[in-house]
Amino acid sequence: MSRQVPDVNSATDQIVIDGLEFARLGRRLVGKVPIRALARLADQLANDDGEIAWELRGEQDEEGKAFLCLQLSGKLSLRCQRCLGSVDEVLAVSSRLLLVRPGHVWPDEELAEDGFDAVEAGKEMALAPMIEEEVLLALPIAPTHGTCDQPLSSHEEHEPSPFAVLAKLKKGV
Numbered sequence: 001m002s003r004q005v006p007d008v009n010s011a012t013d014q015i016v017i018d019g020l021e022f023a024r025l026g027r028r029l030v031g032k033v034p035i036r037a038l039a040r041l042a043d044q045l046a047n048d049d050g051e052i053a054w055e056l057r058g059e060q061d062e063e064g065k066a067f068l069c070l071q072l073s074g075k076l077s078l079r080c081q082r083c084l085g086s087v088d089e090v091l092a093v094s095s096r097l098l099l100v101r102p103g104h105v106w107p108d109e110e111l112a113e114d115g116f117d118a119v120e121a122g123k124e125m126a127l128a129p130m131i132e133e134e135v136l137l138a139l140p141i142a143p144t145h146g147t148c149d150q151p152l153s154s155h156e157e158h159e160p161s162p163f164a165v166l167a168k169l170k171k172g173v
């Protein structure tokens with residue numbers, strides 16, 4: 001399935017946009033990028049199968065501020081920090097990036113208030129690194145299984161369940 005995708009999909013890593021123009025025209029692009037095409041991301045995963053679906057929209061508000069809106073979805077196999085097994089993580093990112101014109105001041109306070117990030121606007125902005133950056137930002141710092149298969153199942157036989165402990169405490173009072 002991942003091989004039989006339309007043109008735009010297989011070429012995510014070749015897509016370059018003129019950011020301000022893209023925003024001004026309110027353009028929209030959609031596609032999918034194989035996870036293994038994003039090397040920095042792939043390095044952090046238990047495996048790099050699968051792909052990330054993306055949608056990029058350009059927006060410009062009445063004040064002339066230009067934005068790129070990036071929506072990402074997919075499934076990632078993170079590495080559990082306790083047992084090193086794979087942890088499935090459903091990716092659902094929705095980012096709004098303010099395009100800062102080169103030489104213009106970065107509006108720090110405004111960013112904090114409105115909850116969006118800023119990127120420097122360029123005539124040749126590569127899409128794949130933007131996608132990768134947003135995915136990396138969205139990853140949990142230390143992913144773990146809620147309950148690891150290996151170590152915890154043997155633990156349970158030796159340790160009293162929290163409920164048993166609670167019951168004892170209650171009796172003791």
Ligand SMILES: [Zn+2]
Binds near residue numbers: 081085148
């Ligand atoms: Zn684990």
